[in-house]
Amino acid sequence: MKVNYKFSNICGTVYRQGNLVFTSDGNSLLSPVGNRVSVFDLTNNRARTLPVENRKNIAAIALSPDGNVLISVDEDGRAVLVNFRRGTVLHHFNFKKPVKDIQFSPDGRYIAVTHGSHVQVWRTPNHLAREFAPFVLHRTYTGHHDDVLSIRWSPDSQCFLTTSRDMTARLFTLDPLEGFRPKTFAGHRDAVVGAYFTSDGETIYTVSRDGAVFTWRAKASEDMETDDEDVSPIPSGSKSLGVSIANTRWGIYERQYFNLPNTKVVSSVFHSASNLLVIGFSTGVFGLWEMPAFSNIHTLSISQEKISSVAISPSGEWLAFGARKLGQLLVWEWQSESYILKQQGHYFDMNTLAYTPDGQTVVTGGDDGKVKIWSVNNGFCFVTFSEHSAPVSEVAFAKHGSVVFSASLDGTVRAYDLIRYRNFRTFTSPSPVQFSALAVDPSGEVVAAGSTDSFEVFLWSVQTGKLLDILSGHEAPISSLTFCPTGSNQLASGSWDKMIRIWNVFGRSHAVEPFTVSADVLALAYRPDGGEIAVATLDGQITLFDTRSGKQSNVIDGRKDISGGRKADDRVSAANSSSTKAFTSLAYTADGSCILAGGNSKYVVLYDVRKGEGTLVKKFQISENLSLDGTQEFLDSRRVNSAGINVDLIDDRGDASDLEDRMDTSLPGASRGAGDMSVRRYRQEARTKCVQFSPTGRAWAAASTEGLLIYSLDDTVAFDPFDLSIDLTPQAVLDVLGEGEHLKALVLAFRLNEKPLLRHVYEHIPRADIKLVARQLPVTYIAALLEFTALHLEKSPHLEFDLLWLNAVLMTHGRYLRDRNGEFAPSLRMAQKALVDTEGSLSKICDENTSTLQYLVDQGKLKHSKETQGQEPPSSAASDTSDGSE
Incomplete structure (x- = not known):
């Protein structure tokens, strides 16, 4: 079995914090998700996550104008320089202070970065050459008395504006100019969150947190003071734009106010080409104003929490909004007033997940009580069910x-x-209980749930909704339930009473077979053939039982494998903190050869369990984000103060700089949740709540603190040295193919395992020879041919050709595949997924064509009826005339 799984995507998280950035063509949006960056393709409706990780949560990102270089900076000021098109890390750099904003110059030659109360400008590194010291400091600019909040470049990259908490904005030039001193724009009564140039450079707008917008223009005379008096613009002359801006004496031309009570400006952006000013407020409202008239175009509420980031596409048509607290990401087209993208992850932790039988869809449940359905192909959530009023503990799909x-x-x-996206059945118990486990019968007609307080298992009929049976016998909360996948009417239940019970739920005898383990049961999993059951316990062990003989077959001690990572308040090292580590979720591969296990750790572990073995095959680290608890291996003495207390544990929320974060307007005793200052700060811990293998075997998913992580097989060339000789070369394969020996060429191509060569041989086999080649193909290559044909069917236009291959293989080797269904399960499910996907695409095209043909037929009937009545339409008369003239 292949185990070269690599990180592929994050589906359950769309935005965490930081700024949003559009690409230069405006078709894609970059959004920080924890310590990674996700790219949302808005035209093709796809989402992908770059495989690059920062040390901590990302605070700011910037993309070069040519789209080649991406720089992401975390909360500590450590930056990663990335080749955006390839998704590879070019360089690591430390700015040594938290970064509020980072901006590329419009010509892409410089990077301006906030550095406390200073601003640093660096030369942009070359993304094509690996340099020893790629970051070269151009200049450091000083003058502000408090932290700099934002930077905006002039259109010609010769000067830039900075805003600060000291209630001023400043104008700096990139290079020194004779007689130039940095200009100060003062007069605001709160921190200035944004300052912007117009496209002609004759006007500057500054926006402050208290909702004031100042318009600055050139003063007409030298003796005029910068006060409330109106000033008129003067011509900029024949100098360059940057020099003209620098030599202008700026004054306040107009003051405007949003006049929204109890509301602060959190984020803003200005589109110079269309003079659009977009503001995000602390109440979840955003507004569009057209400058300089300050006319309000739209005001819309999109969230209950403050809008953390606002971005506008280069064309000015799409607006992007990110709400940090709710994890919302929205892209809105303001002209048509319609959503281009509207996504939100789970508000709290994600608890559970399940794959559909075809592997194209994943369902997740979270602490926010929502059930979300995600498409694996594009990474988007397409439906959300919010009927539950408490955390969702487990989800499951019906097999059919x-x-x-x-x-x-x-x-x-x-x-x-x-199909209709509705909650059509609700099952309840006679007396109220909390359900912690769920299982669905392979036939899909019976659903079972286990409770935490009555220690019973309830069974309902899906068709009628009636309660069928209540299974009693456990003496502690039930942690896991699973039906035997072969349909043998067996239900296994695991409990904290250190017992596993296998119930014969549909038999007359109601026989129960108990197994005893060494500690509390946390997770159960049946092998796909039903011959073995795996049990994860609180002591970190995985125990395997043979269900046919009723005996224990193997024990895997996984405590040392899953250990790693220490919490901020741990008094012991990561190597010695394994006492609390245990697996809380288990999943077998489709062929039953390996077990995937995840739990209260940053690691997900893959074990080989064939023939009584328990070999550790691979460890996957779900996150390297040091902002999460439990990812650091060693105690950092620099984070410990003189009292011996870790500074990460000190609650500093009262030191927040935003006034609205410190102001308590609630009644005494009425505050609840995050707004209550008496609630202790909650720091998320790196852990995996649930792991599941895709039915195709090509991927697995983990419901983790970071979101829904998808790991898929690497498609690079896997060199297999067996059955190779010195004469077996790509040219030799092409020569054999040219001689008409199609079967031999196909076998040799499979031995070399080079995808382009294999595709070439596959596509050059004549249609008439497909059945003959499939019949004579050695059984060793059947699985490889099925997988290759399924992938080819998804990506190529040769639909009929691929269907002929699949039909020939299944008709010829069907009995052999049926007898070894466990071994070929991943390959068969891949073929099923490709066929279902193709059927959906074809049915959609047929529906569209049917509607078009029906329209044409109706138009033909209408024309014929008018002709019979002697009322020919003008168009038809004109066409008849033209036909006659020809």
């Missing part, structure tokens, strides 16, 4: 049909129809 089930702590189990 588009039905998903969810169990929650609110005491209900709900069934959702994924």
Whole structure:
């Protein structure tokens, strides 16, 4: 089995904090998600996450105008320089202070970075050559008395504006000019959050946090003071734009105010080409104003929390908004007043996930009580169910049909129809209980749920919604339930009472077979053939039981494998803190050869369990984000103060600089949740709540603190030295193909395992020879041919050709595949996924063509009826005349 799984995507998180950035063509949006950057392709409706990680959560990102270089800076000021097109790290750099804003100059030659109360300008490194010291400091600019908040360049890259908490904005030139001193724009009564140039450089707008917008223009005379008096613009002359801006004596031309009570300006952006000013407020409202008339075009509420970041596309058509607290990301087209993108992850932790049988969809449940359905192909959530009123503990798909089930702590189990997108059935117990485990019968007709307080298992009929049975016997909360996948009417339940019970739920005898383990049971998993069950316990062990003989077959001690990472308040090192580490989720591969295990750790572990082995195959680290608790290996003495207390544990929320974050306007005793200053700060911990393998075997997913992580197989060339000789070369394969020996050429191409060569041989086999080649193909290459054909069917236009291959292989080797269905399960499911996807695309095209043909037929009937009545339409008469003239 292949184990070269690599990080592929994050689906469950769309925005965390930091600024949003559009690409230069305006078709893609970059959004920080924790310590990674996600790219949302707005035209092709796809999302991908770059495989590059920062040390901590990203605070600011910037993309060069040519789209080649991306720089992301974390909360500590450590930057990563990335080749954006390839997604590879070019260089690491430390700015040594937290960065509020970072901007490329319009010509792409310089990078301006905030550095406390200073501004540093660096030369842009070359993304094509690996340099020893790529970051070269151009100049450091001083003058502000408090932290700099934003930077904006002039259109010609010769000067830039900075804004600060000291309630002023300043104008600097890139290079020294004779007689020039930095200009100060004062008069605001709160921190200035943004300052912007117009496209002609004759006007500057400054926006402050208290909702004031000042318009600055050149003063007409030398003796006029910078006060409330109106000033008129003067011509800039024949000098360059940067020199003209620097030599202008600026004065306040007009003062404007938003006049929204109890509202602060959090973010702003200005589009110079269309003179649009976009403001995001602390109440979740955003507005569009056309400058310089200050006319309000739109004001819309999109969230209940403050809008953390605002971005506008280069064309000025699309607006992007990010809300940090709710994890919302929105792209709005203001002219048509429609959403281009509207996504939100789970508000709290993600608890559970499940794959559909075809592997194209993932369902997740979270602490916010929502059930979300995600498309694996594009990474977007396309439906959200919010009927639950408490955290969702587990979700499951029915093996047949588009039905998903969810169990929650609110005491209900709900069934959702994924065709009509509705909650069509709700299952409850006779007395209120909290459900912590869920399982669905392979037939999809019976659903079972286990409770945490009554220690019972409830069974319902999906068709009628009636309670069928209550299974009693456990003496502690039930942690896991699973039905035997082969349909043998066996239900396994695990509990904190250190017992696993296998119930014969549909038999007359109601026989129960108990197994005893060494500690509390946390997770169960059946092998796909039903012959083995894996049990994860609180002591970090995975115990394997043979269900046919009822005996224990193997024990894997995984405590040392999963250990790693220490919390901020741990008194021991990461190597010795394994006492609390345990697996909370298990998943078998489709062929049953390996087990994937995840739990209260930053690691997900893959074990080989064939023939009684318990070999560790690979460890996957889900996150290197030091902003999460449990990712650091060693105690950092620099983070410990003189009292021996870790500074990360000190609650400094009262030191927040934003007034609205410190002001308490609630009644005494009425504040709850995050607004209550008595609530202790919650720091997220790196852990994996649930792991699941895709039915195709090409990927696996983990519900983690970072979101829904997708790991997929690497498609690079995997060199296999067996069955190779010195004469086996790509040219030799092409020569054999040219001689008409198609079967031999295909086998040799599979041995070399080079995708372009294999595709060339595959596509040059004549249609008439497909059945003959498929019949004579050695069984060793059947799985490889199925997987290759399924991938080819998804990506190539040769639809009929691929279907002929799949039909020939399945008809010829069907009995062999049926007898070894466990071994070929990943390959068959890949073929099923490709066929289902192709069927959906074809049916959509057929529906569109049917509507078009129906329209043409109706138009033909209408024309014929008018002709029979002697009322020919002008168009048809003109066409008849033209035909006659020809």
